[in-house]
Every structure is written in C-alpha cells, then in structure tokens.
Amino acid sequence: xxxxxxxxxxxxxxxxxxxxxxxxxxxxxxxxxxxxxxxxxxxxxxxxxxxxxxxxxxxxxxxxxxxxxxxxxxxxxxxxxxxxxxxxxxxxxxxxxxxxxxxxxxxx
Amino acid sequence: xxxxxxxxxxxxxxxxxxxxxxxxxxxxxxxxxxxxxxxxxxxxxxxxxxxxxxxxxxxxxxxxxxxxxxxxxxxxxxxxxxxxxxxxxxxxxxxxxxxxxxxxxxxxxxxxxxxxxxxxxx
Numbered sequence: 001x002x003x004x005x006x007x008x009x010x011x012x013x014x015x016x017x018x019x020x021x022x023x024x025x026x027x028x029x030x031x032x033x034x035x036x037x038x039x040x041x042x043x044x045x046x047x048x049x050x051x052x053x054x055x056x057x058x059x060x061x062x063x064x065x066x067x068x069x070x071x072x073x074x075x076x077x078x079x080x081x082x083x084x085x086x087x088x089x090x091x092x093x094x095x096x097x098x099x100x101x102x103x104x105x106x107x108x
Numbered sequence: 109x110x111x112x113x114x115x116x117x118x119x120x121x122x123x124x125x126x127x128x129x130x131x132x133x134x135x136x137x138x139x140x141x142x143x144x145x146x147x148x149x150x151x152x153x154x155x156x157x158x159x160x161x162x163x164x165x166x167x168x169x170x171x172x173x174x175x176x177x178x179x180x181x182x183x184x185x186x187x188x189x190x191x192x193x194x195x196x197x198x199x200x201x202x203x204x205x206x207x208x209x210x211x212x213x214x215x216x217x218x219x220x221x222x223x224x225x226x227x228x229x230x
Contacts, residue, residue: 001172035216044204044220045155056218088155092208092216096170099155 006100012108019076023089033093110134112221126192130205141211150201
C-alpha cells in the first residue's frame with residue numbers, strides 16, 4: 001500500500017497570497033495518477049486536480065498541480081476567501097487507492 | 109447533472125451488517141466510462157477507499173477491510189450498494205458514494221454524494 005504524507009499539516013496565509021501544498025508518496029505512483037480534493041466543513045470532498053496536473057471541470061485556473069514519481073504539489077496562485085479549507089491528495093494508480101492525511105489551509 | 113444520494117440506517121449495532129444504497133440520477137449507471145465506489149471518513153483514519161464496482165459487476169476492494177465488504181450494482185434501479193459485515197466501533201464514520209471516470213482519462217472521484225453518517229454502537 002502506498003502511504004501519502006502531506007505537508008504542512010496546517011498552512012496559515014492571507015487572501016491574495018500563494019499557497020504551496022506538498023504530497024509525498026512512499027513509492028512511485030503509476031502514471032502520476034494523483035488527485036487533489038478540497039473539503040469544507042459539512043461537505044463532501046470536491047475534485048480539483050487529477051492526473052497530477054489536470055484541472056477538473058469548473059475549477060478556477062488559480063489552482064494548479066504538478067509532480068511525478070513520489071513528489072506532488074498543489075499550488076493556489078492567489079488565495080480567495082473561499083479557498084480556505086482542508087486539502088487532500090489521493091493516489092489512484094495503485095490499488096488500494098490511498099489518501100493523505102490532509103493539509104488545513106487557514107486564514108492568517 | 110449527475111446526482112448521487114446515499115441512504116441507509118444511521119445506527120448499526122456491533123457485529124451486525126452495515127447496509128447502504130447509493131441512488132444515481134442524472135445519468136446512467138450502465139456505462140463503460142465510469143465505475144462506482146464507496147469512500148468513508150472517520151476522525152481516526154481520515155479518508156479511506158472502500159472499493160469500487162463496474163456496471164458489469166467487476167469489483168475491487170481494499171484489503172484492509174479483510175473480506176467484510178460487498179459492493180453490488182442494480183442497473184434496473186440505477187443504484188449500487190455497500191454491505192460491511194461484522195461491524196465494530198472503528199467502522200463508524202461518514203460514508204460517501206462516488207463516481208470515478210475511467211475513459212477517456214482516469215480522473216479519480218469526480219462526483220460525490222453528500223455523505224451519510226453511520227454510527228456503530230449498541
């Protein structure tokens with residue numbers, strides 16, 4: 001089973017700033033099948049990025065993903081107030097599919 | 109627009125079977141471009157993939173659930189279901205049904221139900 005480790009656990013930033021979230025896998029993820037999700041309190045996760053770098057339908061272009069092998073990154077170029085939430089990475093290239101423990105993006 | 113809706117008991121006794129249904133509307137479950145799955149979320153384990161099923165009935169399960177899980181599909185009702193046997197307190201959590209796109213490009217879980225809280229307690 002691939003273990004995903006996200007860092008930092010909590011990221012405190014202000015609106016307008018740039019956020020960089022990291023996801024490291026315990027072994028190479030096949031085909032870079034890494035997804036990123038955003039979750040707000042009381043809601044289901046929402047898919048942001050798939051295939052490490054492709055934006056899901058309707059996702060603003062301030063969200064971008066990159067990476068390959070074991071290291072993946074989600075970047076939010078200019079934070080909007082609605083972006084403060086918990087973010088999870090997931091690998092779906094190797095069964096069982098696994099998630100990171102999450103990064104909480106909070107308002108500074 | 110696709111809509112997924114979970115239903116089932118919110119309270120299950122230890123050692124009994126947890127049974128949930130996911131009703132799919134706004135699209136057909138009988139598609140070769142997608143598969144249908146279950147993910148749960150608990151404070152202790154975070155997000156955990158339970159398993160997935162194709163419309164032809166082929167299933168994939170998380171080995172961590174030790175063979176206690178069965179996912180099935182009912183194409184006539186456009187729904188799929190989850191059963192977890194011999195539940196214990198760690199099976200408590202919010203259960204989500206999901207749709208994953210596999211063609212033309214695998215996208216992971218691009219549609220989610222709202223989730224249903226299941227509490228395992230006597």
